[in-house]
Amino acid sequence: MEFRDLKKQYRTLKSEIDSAIQEVIDSGAFILGEKVNELEEKLAEYVGRKHCVAVGNGTDALHLALKALDIGVGDAVFATDFTYVASAVCAYYVGATPVLVDIDERTFNISPEALELAIKEVLKEGKLKPKVIVSVDLFGLPADYERIDAIAKKYNLYVLEDAAQGFGGRIKDKKACSFGDISTTSFFPAKPLGCYGDGGAIFTDDEDTDKYLRSVRALGKSPVDKYDNYQIGINSRLDSLQAAILLPKFEAFKSYELDRVNQIAQRYSKRLKGHLETPLIPEGYLSSYAQYTILLDDSEQREKIQNVLKEKNIPSMVYYPRCMHQQRVFKELNLNDEMFPISTDIVTRCLSLPIGPYLSLEEVDMVSDTLLAII
Numbered sequence: 001m002e003f004r005d006l007k008k009q010y011r012t013l014k015s016e017i018d019s020a021i022q023e024v025i026d027s028g029a030f031i032l033g034e035k036v037n038e039l040e041e042k043l044a045e046y047v048g049r050k051h052c053v054a055v056g057n058g059t060d061a062l063h064l065a066l067k068a069l070d071i072g073v074g075d076a077v078f079a080t081d082f083t084y085v086a087s088a089v090c091a092y093y094v095g096a097t098p099v100l101v102d103i104d105e106r107t108f109n110i111s112p113e114a115l116e117l118a119i120k121e122v123l124k125e126g127k128l129k130p131k132v133i134v135s136v137d138l139f140g141l142p143a144d145y146e147r148i149d150a151i152a153k154k155y156n157l158y159v160l161e162d163a164a165q166g167f168g169g170r171i172k173d174k175k176a177c178s179f180g181d182i183s184t185t186s187f188f189p190a191k192p193l194g195c196y197g198d199g200g201a202i203f204t205d206d207e208d209t210d211k212y213l214r215s216v217r218a219l220g221k222s223p224v225d226k227y228d229n230y231q232i233g234i235n236s237r238l239d240s241l242q243a244a245i246l247l248p249k250f251e252a253f254k255s256y257e258l259d260r261v262n263q264i265a266q267r268y269s270k271r272l273k274g275h276l277e278t279p280l281i282p283e284g285y286l287s288s289y290a291q292y293t294i295l296l297d298d299s300e301q302r303e304k305i306q307n308v309l310k311e312k313n314i315p316s317m318v319y320y321p322r323c324m325h326q327q328r329v330f331k332e333l334n335l336n337d338e339m340f341p342i343s344t345d346i347v348t349r350c351l352s353l354p355i356g357p358y359l360s361l362e363e364v365d366m367v368s369d370t371l372l373a374i375i
């Protein structure tokens with residue numbers, strides 16, 4: 001069994017993917033170009049934003065989104081304590097300071113209560129200027145944008161949606177990558193919509209932001225003359241090959257993968273509910289299930305379960321084994337476990353199970369039976 005079966009996905013889509021790759025090689029144009037334009041248009045339309053700018057990876061997408069919001073030295077960037085490191089470390093790329101915030105214990109997303117307290121604390125201290133909330137759609141579930149937007153409005157902050165794991169998720173009819181002032185995603189292979197290497201995108205409704213991003217992803221070139229570089233940019237362009245691979249994958253994602261992964265998740269929840277804590281999907285929300293993450297009693301039980309699963313060749317992963325405040329890269333912030341009771345507890349008990357649109361219901365049952373036998 002694979003943790004996320006990318007090989008089976010390739011076997012299913014092989015003829016389309018192979019011919020798309022061949023087409024790019026035959027064209028002799030490998031960076032940006034028509035395939036990237038086509039992808040950008042289709043993704044923008046799907047998520048419901050005016051513009052999509054494809055970049056080299058999801059981390060660059062966050063970096064450039066912060067640049068587009070003009071975040072810099074002296075600014076506070078509020079980020080969740082339970083995420084992949086990029087969501088918080090990106091603050092440093094623009095000279096700003098991350099302010100970590102504890103999470104909601106049932107959705108694993110940033111806690112609106114803790115967020116408001118953190119903003120008040122920063123205002124009281126008076127050293128940093130609260131500027132932006134980086135809200136992560138962790139494991140595929142959109143964050144609580146109703147409350148996050150209200151807080152952002154109250155304190156006059158931007159919202160940057162980090163939908164690296166969230167692509168395909170939604171709240172009622174509003175899709176991930178359309179929340180907040182600007183949003184980003186990642187096409188890292190294991191994400192809900194992944195390519196065969198690194199890739200990412202930024203979404204905006206603002207025409208000038210779109211123009212700015214197209215310039216700074218390509219060393220600050222002017223739109224008309226690429227050797228007229230009028231501002232400092234980075235090199236973060238999406239490869240044509242990755243766009244060509246993403247186009248048929250995106251069709252599969254829309255037409256059946258997203259539904260299928262939800263069926264798989266529902267089967268897990270039906271089997272496991274009542275025996276352990278299964279993911280909570282609030283009313284009106286849809287998750288794209290980048291991960292299916294359960295909560296166990298404690299780290300000893302988790303270790304025992306992981307060992308038994310391993311003996312049966314069932315892969316499982318701990319996303320994430322450490323909170324951001326426990327990462328050495330953030331040690332200058334002088335944070336401790338007592339300041340983040342929820343995330344500190346959850347990293348000791350969370351376990352992610354095999355998930356993906358190509359997992360079979362038989363495989364879900366086998367994983368569930370194995371888990372239930374141990375518990």
Ligand SMILES: *Cc1c(COP(=O)(O)O)cnc(C)c1O
Binds near residue numbers: 059136200
């Ligand atoms: C994967 C991920 C990123 C970074 O994306 P890359 O394409 O790997 O650079 C950022 N934020 C979150 C929440 C992620 O899961």
